[in-house]
Each structure stands twice: as C-alpha cells, then as structure tokens.
Amino acid sequence: MDTEPPYFDANSEPLAARIATGLHKIGLAMKQQAWQQANTAGLSATQGQILATLVAGGPLSGSELSERLGVTLPTISDSVRVLVEKTLVTKSPDPRHPRASLLTPTPKGAELGARARSWPEFMADAVQDLTPEEQRAFFAGIVKMIRMLQEQGLIPLTGMCVTCKHFRPNVRTGPAPHHCALVDAPLSSDQLRLDCQEHERASETARREVWEQFLRRR
Amino acid sequence: MDTEPPYFDANSEPLAARIATGLHKIGLAMKQQAWQQANTAGLSATQGQILATLVAGGPLSGSELSERLGVTLPTISDSVRVLVEKTLVTKSPDPRHPRASLLTPTPKGAELGARARSWPEFMADAVQDLTPEEQRAFFAGIVKMIRMLQEQGLIPLTGMCVTCKHFRPNVRTGPAPHHCALVDAPLSSDQLRLDCQEHERASETARREVWEQFLRRR
DNA sequence: TGAAGTAACTTCGGACTCCTAAGTTGTCAA
DNA sequence: TTGACAACTTAGGAGTCCGAAGTTACTTCA
Structure with missing residues (x-):
C-alpha cells in the first residue's frame, strides 16, 4: 500500500474477498435481527433457536441440539433448563441412549418455536428483489x-x-x-x-x- | 401441512426462504470462526472487530464504531476500555466534536487489527470453488x-x-x-x-x- | 451573561452467552 | 463387580449486550 488514492484496478480486493465482506455484513444484520426478535418474544436468542430447531426437526437430545446450533453442551444445558422452567419444553427419556433425554416443546413452546422459525424471513424479503x-x-x-x-x-x-x-x-x-x-x-x-x-x-x-x-x- | 411425507413439489419451501436458511447457516459458521480466531489471538470477538475496523477505516470515534459494528455505545465503550488497558489503542481528542475522542491503534494494536481483518478469509476460500x-x-x-x-x-x-x-x-x-x-x-x-x-x-x-x-x- | 439544550460519551446493574474443567449417573462389557 | 463410556449437569469466569442514569464540554437562545 502506498499513499496513492485507491483506483479501481487489479489492485482492488479480489471478488472472493468482497463476497466474504458482504456475507459478513449480512451476518451482522442477522445477528441483530435475531436478538431483537427474540427479545420481543420474551426469549433469548438461543432459546428461540432451540425452540425453532425442535419444532422443525422433531424431538432431539441435548447433544444433537449442541451440534446443530454450533454451541457446546453446557450452553445448551443452561438454556434448556430455563426453557423447562418456563414450561416451554419437556424432557423425556431417550430410548436410543441411556443417559440422554429427548426434548419436546409444549404447545406453548411449539407456538413460540413456529414463530421463531420465521425470524429469518426478513431476509427472504430482501431476496425478493x-x-x-x-x-x-x-x-x-x-x-x-x-x-x-x-x-x-x-x-x-x-x-x-x-x-x-x-x-x-x-x-x-x-x-x-x-x-x-x-x-x-x-x-x-x-x-x-x-x-x-x-x-x-x-x-x-x-x-x-x-x-x-x-x-x-x- | 398434513401428515404426508414431503414431496419435492410446489409445496416445498420457496427458494427465497431456502436462501435465507442458507445464509443463516453461513452466518453460524462466521460466528464460530470469529470467536475462535479472536480467542487464539488473545482477544474477544468484538475487540478483534474494533481493531480491524480501526485499521481498515482510519481513526474513528466511539459512536462511529458503534454504528459500523451494529452494537450500542455502552458495549463499545466497555470493549475500548479493555483495549486501552491492553495498550492496543489510544484515545485522542477529536477536533470535529467537543466530547468525542478519536481512537487510534498502537503499533501492536495495528498488527493485531491487520490480522483480524483476514478472519473472514476462510470464507473467501470457500468461494473459490x-x-x-x-x-x-x-x-x-x-x-x-x-x-x-x-x-x-x-x-x-x-x-x-x-x-x-x-x-x-x-x-x-x-x-x-x-x-x-x-x-x-x-x-x-x-x-x-x-x-x-x-x-x-x-x-x-x-x-x-x-x-x-x-x-x-x- | 447566563440558562437550557445537545452530543458524545461513561458508569452501573442485570440478563445472557459461551467456554473449560470437573463432577454425576445410568448402562454395558469384561 | 469393576471399569469404561456416553450424555449430560454444575461451577466458575470472561465477555457481550442492553437500557437507564450520570458527566461534561460546547452551543444556542433569551
């Protein structure tokens, strides 16, 4: 880099890098949006994601959730505890594994989860153009x-x-x-x-x- | 929705919605990656972002940072305090505004910031295909x-x-x-x-x- | 010449996120 | 019956965020 002003030539950032930048910006909007939507629904962002995932993918165990959402088990465990306290999900033993429990949304939880599934829709709108x-x-x-x-x-x-x-x-x-x-x-x-x-x-x-x-x- | 298994027909989710889902997944990877990269550099994710933004866009004030990164001023203020303690940025009065201070990275901060700028590169790699x-x-x-x-x-x-x-x-x-x-x-x-x-x-x-x-x- | 307003923070308190490390606890295999 | 294993759970600690409530240096209006 020298002191010249930037010209739009071969020295400009490569397309791939600018694509990455763009995705980064879009990611920022998603993060903010998720936070806000969750808050207005009386949930935290992860709680909303968990409910949405359970509604979309049927009953799951904690470790499955952990994998799908890309966070560690303790984090899931924490959030699930809160969701159980709020009577939005229930735990039942998992026939497949000894120590596992299947998480199922209650009717109230299912409704919130269904709503949470539509959170990324604002992006679908932006794609319509x-x-x-x-x-x-x-x-x-x-x-x-x-x-x-x-x-x-x-x-x-x-x-x-x-x-x-x-x-x-x-x-x-x-x-x-x-x-x-x-x-x-x-x-x-x-x-x-x-x-x-x-x-x-x-x-x-x-x-x-x-x-x-x-x-x-x- | 009825009880039938899903067929790949007009009832499938619209393309726009699936694009949104896809971006959501990519966003997840970005989040994780940012977290991890920041951690191995001895920073938090936001601290890294702040340094990267300062290196890329010259000295900025707190409120400018707040706008660009999509978080509120208190959050920025917090993180900047830590960065100043770590002697990675310095504050100087902003000639443009009375109460504002311009944040400038120190040499050490500039180096970390430059490295942080390349964090989204893993995505550029994924685009190469x-x-x-x-x-x-x-x-x-x-x-x-x-x-x-x-x-x-x-x-x-x-x-x-x-x-x-x-x-x-x-x-x-x-x-x-x-x-x-x-x-x-x-x-x-x-x-x-x-x-x-x-x-x-x-x-x-x-x-x-x-x-x-x-x-x-x- | 002062009083009120404005802008740009900073501080505070509180909820959540997220991790690692260190337990628990049922089941199964040796 | 003694381990090993898997799937959590708990504890502890740093970080992220926010809204609300101060500061403080000008600016503007009366």
Whole structure:
C-alpha cells in the first residue's frame, strides 16, 4: 500500500474477498435481527433457536441440539433448563441412549418455536428483489459454499440433500436432473433442501462421490 | 401441512426462504470462526472487530464504531476500555466534536487489527470453488441484498459504492458501465466496493435515484 | 451573561452467552 | 463387580449486550 488514492484496478480486493465482506455484513444484520426478535418474544436468542430447531426437526437430545446450533453442551444445558422452567419444553427419556433425554416443546413452546422459525424471513424479503434467475444463481452459490464449509467442519452435516443417503445427483437430463430416492421424485438444482427432516447422512466416501457427480454437468 | 411425507413439489419451501436458511447457516459458521480466531489471538470477538475496523477505516470515534459494528455505545465503550488497558489503542481528542475522542491503534494494536481483518478469509476460500461466473452472480445478489437491508435500517449505510456521492451508475455501455467520480475511473458491476474508505454518503433522494439507475439495464 | 439544550460519551446493574474443567449417573462389557 | 463410556449437569469466569442514569464540554437562545 502506498499513499496513492485507491483506483479501481487489479489492485482492488479480489471478488472472493468482497463476497466474504458482504456475507459478513449480512451476518451482522442477522445477528441483530435475531436478538431483537427474540427479545420481543420474551426469549433469548438461543432459546428461540432451540425452540425453532425442535419444532422443525422433531424431538432431539441435548447433544444433537449442541451440534446443530454450533454451541457446546453446557450452553445448551443452561438454556434448556430455563426453557423447562418456563414450561416451554419437556424432557423425556431417550430410548436410543441411556443417559440422554429427548426434548419436546409444549404447545406453548411449539407456538413460540413456529414463530421463531420465521425470524429469518426478513431476509427472504430482501431476496425478493432479485430476479428469479439471480435467485437461482445465488442459491447455487450458497449450496456450494455450505458444502465447502462442511468439509472444513464449520457447519454440521445436517439436512442438506447433497450429503444425504437418498440423493442421486445428475441421473437424467432436463430441468430436474437429480433424484430423491426416499420419496422417489425428480429434483431440480434449485429445489435442493438445506434442512430436510428426512435427511440421513451418507458415508464419507459416498458424500465425496455424490458431490463430484453433482458438480459434473449442469 | 398434513401428515404426508414431503414431496419435492410446489409445496416445498420457496427458494427465497431456502436462501435465507442458507445464509443463516453461513452466518453460524462466521460466528464460530470469529470467536475462535479472536480467542487464539488473545482477544474477544468484538475487540478483534474494533481493531480491524480501526485499521481498515482510519481513526474513528466511539459512536462511529458503534454504528459500523451494529452494537450500542455502552458495549463499545466497555470493549475500548479493555483495549486501552491492553495498550492496543489510544484515545485522542477529536477536533470535529467537543466530547468525542478519536481512537487510534498502537503499533501492536495495528498488527493485531491487520490480522483480524483476514478472519473472514476462510470464507473467501470457500468461494473459490465457484466458477467466476457464479461468483459474479453471487456478488450481484449480495449487493442487492445489502441494499435492501440498508433500506430497512438493518445495515449501516457505510462503504458501499451504490450509496456514495461519487458513484455514477450505468453511464456507458460495455463491461464497465459505472463510474467513480472521485478517482475518475470506470467501474464494472463486480468491481463495486462494499467497504471503500473514501465513501461519502449521498443524500436519501440521491441514493434512491442512483439505485434505480443502477438497476436499469445490466 | 447566563440558562437550557445537545452530543458524545461513561458508569452501573442485570440478563445472557459461551467456554473449560470437573463432577454425576445410568448402562454395558469384561 | 469393576471399569469404561456416553450424555449430560454444575461451577466458575470472561465477555457481550442492553437500557437507564450520570458527566461534561460546547452551543444556542433569551
């Protein structure tokens, strides 16, 4: 860097870095929004997230929540205690594991959770201004990014078609080249899910293979 | 919603909502990453952000920081106190305002700040897998989204070309249709800056007009 | 010439977040 | 029956945030 004013030339920050900056800014808005929405609902941000996750993904144990929300167990444990005190969730023994307990929202908790699920909707509104084509391109970018971040262990391997046992990429030509073997239905690239309840994690080798197959042709 | 298993049909979540979900997941990774990077540098997340912002944008006052980082003054005040104790920033009177003080990083602080600026780079890496074309589309989407969110008051009006006094959108045809009047240089859509130091906020009516002009033709 | 206002903080108290480290406690395997 | 294991829970401590309530140096108006 010298003392010259900035010119818009090759020395400008690379596109990838500016994309990162942009995502950072968007992330800031999300954080603030979540905080505020939670507060007006009488919850904390994490409490809202927990309820939303339980409503979206059925009863879960503490450790599952911990993985999905990217915080440690103690943090979950704390928040859950409060939620139980508020009678928004109940605990019941988990048949799958000895010491685990399944968390289920009460009716009141389910209602708040359903509302919390719609917190990111303000962003969906902001996306509406993009043309459908731009939206598709944007979504494709997001899917690829998430996959990369999952590979680096920064995002849990949950809910995305492209890491699911039942996903068959590029099995035909046309607008919907992919296939979901679970519901036996064709699938276009912009119908891919990020948060499917039925998601079952494929093995590591299978995931790698599926991803390569997915990238091939488009 | 009924009891049927989910089919990939029109009843699936709309694309915009899934984009929001995706951004949410990416935001999660950013949060975690920031926390971890800050910790290994011996800082807290906000302290790192403050240093990075000061290094990137020159000396700022507390309220400017507060606006850019989207937290209230007390929070900034707290963190700055710690940074001063650690001798990473110094305060000096601000000539522009009576009661304000300009915050300047010390050499040690500047070094940490420079390092903190590169924290979002892990995301830039994740973007590298997108084709250049995909990157451009992705970036275009981000710019539009940020603009929308700014209009809703969720992101500060700072640093983006499209809200700057010196920006002239679509003044010519060809690959670089825009123009920056400050450095008097042509500008393509994917050279737009999100964090220009020289940014000067245009008036509200000017911003609205510029944006309309920007959307027209592409 | 003073009184009131304004802007930019700072301090305080309190709720939450988030971590690591150190227990608990049921179950299963040896 | 003695460990090992898994899934929490508790304790302790730093940090993040906020609203409310001071400070304090000018500015402005009467």
